Amino acid sequence: MDAEALLPLAPQLHWLSLLERELFLFAAFWLVLGALDELAVDLAWLWLRATGRIPTRRADPPPPRLSGHTAVFVAAWDEAAILATTLTQVSLAWPQPELRLFVGVYRNDPATFAAACRGAAHDPRIRIVVHDRPGPTTKADCLNGLYRALEREETRHGLVFRTVILQDAEDMVHPAAIGVIDRAIGTTAMVQLPVRPALAGGTRFVSGHYADEFAESHTKGLVVRDALGLDLPAAGVGCAVERGMLRLLVAAGSEGPFAADSLTEDYELGFRIRRMGGGSRFLRLRDSNGELIATTSYFPNEIGPAARQKARWIHGIAFQGWDRLGWAGSWANRWMMLRDRRGPMAALVLGTAYLLLAIEAVLLLSGTPHADNSVWAPWLWSFATFLMLSVLWRSTWRAAFVAREYGWCEAGFAVLRIPVANVIGIMAGWRALAAYCGNLRGAALRWDKTTHAVHPAAGVRLGSPT
Template identity: 50%
Template sequence: MSSWPTYPALQWLAVAEHELLLFAAIWFAIFALDELAVDLAWLRLRLSGRAWTPRLSHPCTAELEGLAVVLVPAWLESRVIGPMVRHALQSWPQRNLRIYVGCYRNDLATIAVLSSLAPDPRLRVVVHDRDGPTTKADCLNRIYRAICEDERRSAVRVRALILHDAEDMVHPAALTLMDRALDTADFVQLPVRPEPQASSRWIAGHYCDEFAEAHARDMVVRHHIGAALPSAGVGCAFSRGAIDRILAARSSAEPFAAECLTEDYECGLLVHQTGGRSVFLRVRDSAGALVATREFFPSNLVASVRQKTRWVHGIAFQGWDRLGWKCAPGDVWMRLRDRRGPLVALVLAAAYLLVLLWPLVLLAKATGFAQPVDDGPLLRAVLAFNLASLVWRLIMRAWFTGREYGAIEAVRAILRFPVGNVIAVLAARRAIAAYIRVLAGGRLRWEHTVHHVHVCQAASPARSEAANERHQPLPAAA
């Protein structure tokens, strides 16, 4: 056509659209095959009965086999730390429980709240000898040193170290279940259940969708194929032996790497790497509610992007640098899934760029200013496969969300799918920039998520009010 030499820019735009389409289509197909493999593994477990969630026949609050300590790092958490500690002490009446809250000497508001709590011999407040904020791992290490000092003074060795955050709402049965599981395991992870927020159906709500699927499918599959289980940083317990092996592997006196942004994820993998056994414990209580850690996740875009930036930086980049790939095939597969975040974000960015380019190229073709670029039968087949896999993925996402949160949230899960994608792209961009900055000699930055309301504080409709009175989530289907 005469328009080819006359309007080269528009023709090159059509070529660029085709190349972007080819790039995105191939990678989306690879990601779809990966997700389909996990789906098939989960369906096989489900049909065989091995992925069925057991239900407790009675309340599970028996005394512990040994001393269990809960480590709670706190920086600027004066709004939530009081309700968290009170609720945990009330929900877990066991005498062998100790809750260690680590705070900073320059965070007077948090110290004041902790000082105002009713005296309880099971509560220990550890004030860091450095000004905050440092990293979460550094605060955990300070708590760990206090635990070791108490062990020396009392001559009583701790049996289990449990991680929780200041915004967590624990389940009454969780402590005993983790304690029992440690009879045969070195690391136990319970599900995390983000709570819906009426004021943030889209940003906070997308966490409900992602965790509902990850902690009902992905973690179940990882557990059953014998792959290493990452720690979510909350609702998880390490045996004392597992911590000792991590210390030996690191040749360190501190179990948590202060320079790591996702020290909890790393410790979970190190349990498996050092020969320990890990368990993902998915159980429902006698009322049908999931035994899980409940919490509110970020409700605005900026906070959500900052949080996921930390996850991508710590898991994808630092995980690659610090843990490598020397592991069994099942673990290689799961580490590939864990670390693919930046690549997924790049492909998503290409796809959304295509959405912007498509009407311009379509107009150029319709007006004769650009020649159509033939997609070919192979690319058309890949696009058809991707469309089918997207529909399947949306169905699965809605099903997992609906099973835990109800039919309305299941519908919202489909509509929220692009929200999670946009946040992932923005977080990956910031994570890449942060990683490059660190490689260039810059300082590692810890971006703390500020929490304003604890779950049991939230003034909400009758549904949440009744759940808070029982200190447990509402019943849900198995």
């Protein structure tokens, strides 16, 4: 670029160079710290695998009868498009007579109520519960309404439920999951099964990044926590809780077992159960065909809805979680809680890193020298080299986990989707911060849910394990 043409911009470019130096120091420090954090979990997973503490297990076939009465809770708001399919699929996958499905709908959502009626038409085990408040409230508030309906069912019919399973209105359940849960409850108070995002047709660069993240976190992160006996967050789907533990949660003083003033009541549930002395397990098993026993769901395939959904997760886990759960337990538990709550900081650091790349491009094109050559001292170059190697390391791990569930072709897309995931994370982090500040100023919590138009049972691509 012509140096004379840039002379009028020299002061601005000099200040831009100074800004670049500060951004580099900030981003390098936190990115290296984050890379070391991930490396520690990787090494823990490798050690546990090598010592046989996390073997690959096969599940027994689902039993024709359950050990006791089991309830499935499905909270639904604005789910007219898929709720009937969900109820039909659950009814067919889990035909055991001891099962009852409690479906929560709102009186000001007649379309969802009609869909629930269609789904329940051929299964007397389904109970439709109309919430006593207009929607949307919070999901936890709706679940508490279902819990009260379960208590009425017990009183009316003289039943004692043994297990409560949480599912979402868009879920497709695995037939063998009910057997895994039935055998585990009684030995532990809570069971969490993996979540397996379905791959949407057409472009999958947004929806597919959920598959990448869950394939890694539900193969490595939660497996490590379970093997080390650490606190386990519940995912809200494919999650089962012993009935007696729900009774204890209610006795603790709340209006129901689920935290109605939380955006991520499912995440909190696991920690509350452990703090009340209950055990929890994350169970990762495969059926006789090698398919993962998991809950399958479609996730948003557009950036806006994806950022909105993840903002709710970050708001509930990072901001509300800090306020409501604090920091408790062993150093390892606190480490995992810190990892859970890193969303806002990750958004800031990633945003800084991308801004740094843009500034570097401007300086290179203008031929402007760096403000201080000591910035590029050998030890900082070592930082940069370490970060590049960590990116390759992370990409390899993610590709391997995705290949296991979705095939090697999808693993290649997983690497290409990493920048997409970063952009969504940045948007979600800032949106979560704005929402949290709004709540501090008195704004009411609302069920900012994701819209679902297609159910995975209508054409899910399951892939093949390798």
